[in-house]
Amino acid sequence: MMPRKIIENALNENRTKLLEHEAFEIAKYYGIPTPNAVLVKTPEEAYDLADKIGYPLVLKIVSPDITHKSDVGGVKLGLKNKEEVSEAVKEMLKTVQSRAPNARIAGIIMYKMAPPGLEVIVGGVRDDVFGAVVMFGLGGIFVEVLRDVSFRISPVSLDDALEMINEIKSATILNGFRGQPPADKHAIADIIVKTSKLLMENQEIESIDLNPVIAYSQGALAVDVRIVLKRGNK
């Protein structure tokens, strides 16, 4: 589906937060690398598609009414084969239904768990004065505690994005740390540029978080994408 259509659907349903699979789809449309993900509704569907997705596999409940997924049994990690997957889907649907009986369920999103790497954050927000603004930071305490992030006003070029990456105080960590290989700055910069474009071309979006983006020595993957729309859009 085109981003425009996804956004319109959400607004028509009075939702300002896009669902996981919707956010993934928009990110993918802009060429932001995301895990191969599908939305399934039944254990049978999950069973048929699991091999294509690959293992270890993650399941997450998708609902506009549930924010804390694990509290209602809506998250399963590390599933190793299609039998486990269909069993887990069956169980998840049951548990969620009993713990959150009134929640609308869009389905279950399933994707392959990303291998570990360096966790970074790429974000975007719309500013009253400057319009689309993008952000970069390292994940975990670097953002939460130290607020070690950098910003640029859109549009940003690849050079701007690289400058943002090198500008944060803890940038040396990206060059390899405690035996870790250096992170692929180009791949991260490419995601920043695409996030900027995404935000500029979709004025209804208020903010976007790619958190985390897992950076490898080659490539980077946005494993969680959150998109919030502006209130009062029509």
Next chain:
Amino acid sequence: MSSEKLLEFFQPESVAIIGATPKEGKVGRAILENFIKKFKGRIYPVNPQYDEILGLKCYRNIKDLPESPDLAVIAIPAQHVPSALMELGEKGCKAAIIISGGFRETGTQEGAKLENELVEISKKYNIRVIGPNCIGVFDNWSGVDTFFTTKMRRPPRGYVGFISQSGAFATALMDWMAYHEIGVSRAISYGNKIDVDDVDLLEFLGEDDKTRVILMYVEGLKENRGKSFIETARKVTLKKPVIVYKAGKTSRGGRAASSHTAALAGDYSVYRAAFKQAGVIEAESFDEMMDVVRIFLDQPLMRGNRVYVVTDAGGVGVMLTDALTKNGFELPITPPDLKEQLKRILPPHCIVENPIDLTGDTDDERYIRVLDLLAKRDDVDAIVVVALPQVPGLKGTFIEYLAKLKKECNKPIVALTIGSEVSMETARKLRENGITVFESPERLANALKALRDYSLYVIKHMVD
């Protein structure tokens, strides 16, 4: 909108002062006096109660004016401002400075309503407006001066242009600059900015050949004006430095954080990004702001990162080394050929390693010889001269030589001096000779960093 229009605010041939009055202590009197003192064009006081004010023919109303004034200054109660602006529009006037307060800033419905009326009238008649609720324009070259703050000393004519969101700060800064003898070209405070704003004024000063350094005090730009600010600033910063002091640095509580990024994107961090992207220099404190203004007024661009320090005090040399290194400068180890040359001209107890220490028994001649060598070298990007004048042998005659050198080598030469009257005297002499002087190693390093960063930005983008 083209900035040509703004010329009427700064170089009008005629001005009408609506609300001019002979009454002492009134804004309308102060402004009229300002114009009488310095403005060379035609002045028309307007006030329904007088036929003459301070020896000038006064007009009972705007309609009676003998011509359409290039500029109108309005200082009457808020409720009468819309009709005055309309009459000016009918007359054909294209530029108005509205000093009067009592509009949106009051937070009242009535104030907002009056302000909306002004917006409509200015659009209908195509009048550019500065204000309302502002102190307006102080133009040191044309004599346009609506700063009604009578006790403010006027700074000498010069080349700093100042755009201020705060009228009171603009006044204080002009007064301060008068005291410190820093020359000003034009200063503008725009109040509620219903029309002319920071971006328009930046564009105007960018093209103004009397302005060489632009200083801005910004609290916040108008909604959606950020992109034009960046665009305009990008053009201007390639021609002249733009220094911004951004007030309101602490994070805005009001923004509902809809996401992680939104929570982290405080107002200030976004402004900082914008400044960086446009080559704008951000001053983080009042001290820094004025240090940076001074260094830009006096110094040429710095073409690289290599600094040499020449000192008569070892301790200050070390302090400077720390401060400069902290700001990312390189203090190169004196290369062998230079070392040889220095050894030849200096007594054996002097230290030829950078920082080059001429020691406490130095005289002016030692400075001249060493500086002469350094200024000519391509591997020296800036020179810091520490001249503590308390040593007995130093007379200060090297200072004029320094001025000559600076012109020839076209690289920044800045100085540091610490002490009492004797140091102030050295500082004065240095300043007169175009050498920027500091009292603190840290402030020197900080200001030099601004010069370097700006220089590298310009050099990089000139090539692009």
